[in-house]
Amino acid sequence: MSEAGARTSSIERVRAALAASGLALEAVELDASTRTAQEAADAIGCTVSQIVKSLVFRGEDTGEVILVLASGTNRVDEKHMAATAGEVLGRADADFVRAETGFAIGGVAPVGHIRPVKTFIDRDLQQYAEIWAAAGKPNAVFRLTPDDLIALTKGSIVQIC
Ligand code: 5CA
Numbered sequence: 080m081s082e083a084g085a086r087t088s089s090i091e092r093v094r095a096a097l098a099a100s101g102l103a104l105e106a107v108e109l110d111a112s113t114r115t116a117q118e119a120a121d122a123i124g125c126t127v128s129q130i131v132k133s134l135v136f137r138g139e140d141t142g143e144v145i146l147v148l149a150s151g152t153n154r155v156d157e158k159h160m161a162a163t164a165g166e167v168l169g170r171a172d173a174d175f176v177r178a179e180t181g182f183a184i185g186g187v188a189p190v191g192h193i194r195p196v197k198t199f200i201d202r203d204l205q206q207y208a209e210i211w212a213a214a215g216k217p218n219a220v221f222r223l224t225p226d227d228l229i230a231l232t233k234g235s236i237v238q239i240c
Contacts, residue, residue, distance in 0.1 A: 089182050089215030092191035097221065100190075100231055106214035106221045114185035114217040116151035123211055123220065127151040131204060131212035131228065133187040135176045136160075136168035144171075144179045146196045148189050148212075148228065149239055150203040156240040163199065163237050185217040190231050198234030200225075205236065 087095070090106055097104040113119035116130040123130075130151035138145055145168055147155055161167045173184050181193035189198070189212050204210055205225045212228070214221045229236065 089186060089188070089191070090219050091215075092181065092193070093188045093215040093219070093221070094191075096188075096190035096231070100227075102223075102227050102230065104221050104223050104227060104231075106219050108216065108219045110218070112218055113213065113220050119211060119213070119220055120151065122218075125209075125211060128153075128203070129207050129210045131189060131210050133182075133189055133213055135171040135180060135187060137171050137175060138164065138166045139169045140166040144196050146180075146187075146189070146192075146198045146232075146234075147201070147239060148198065148204070148232065148234060149201045153201055153203055153240050160199070160237075160239060163239075182213075182215060183217070186213050186215050186219065188213050188215050189228060189234075191215060198232045199237045199239065200228060200232065200234040201239045202236045203239075204228065 111122035119130045120127040132149045134147045136145045
């Protein structure tokens with residue numbers, strides 16, 4: 080992890096990114112676990128589809144980190160995403176995720192990464208008035224709209240499966 084990443088906690092990085100966006104978005108810490116999409120939906124009282132899963136991949140040709148923001152019930156079709164990304168996306172392990180994003184699995188947020196990350200957004204998220212994403216800790220989330228997600232991440236909207 081970089082010096083800056085080591086000094087700032089994961090949730091603080093998310094809060095700083097939300098504040099810098101100028102959008103009225105707030106990370107909240109819940110009493111219950113939000114470590115998985117199902118747990119997050121149960122704790123929030125929304126559907127699993129409204130949870131934004133932040134899935135980290137490693138481009139097999141470039142070694143580049145790629146973030147796929149997926150609706151909680153969708154599974155990335157790896158062949159399809161390879162065509163979209165222009166290279167095969169390999170699964171990232173927990174150590175790679177932490178080293179490259181500054182987040183531990185279960186708390187990977189769409190924003191507040193320790194360095195900029197190429198981002199794809201699941202178009203299925205567009206249908207919801209509100210969605211929820213992880214905020215850097217396994218019990219922290221924030222509510223946003225699909226338009227907020229695009230504005231925050233500058234991600235490309237794609238079909239992921
Ligand atoms: N906090 C919730 C959403 S609010 C959350 O982080 N959900 S998640 O779906 O984005 O994160 C869990 C995901 O991490 C799993 O879907 C899985 O793709 C990935 N994951 C879980 N365990 C591992 C592991 N050991 N190595 C790599 N990826 C993992």
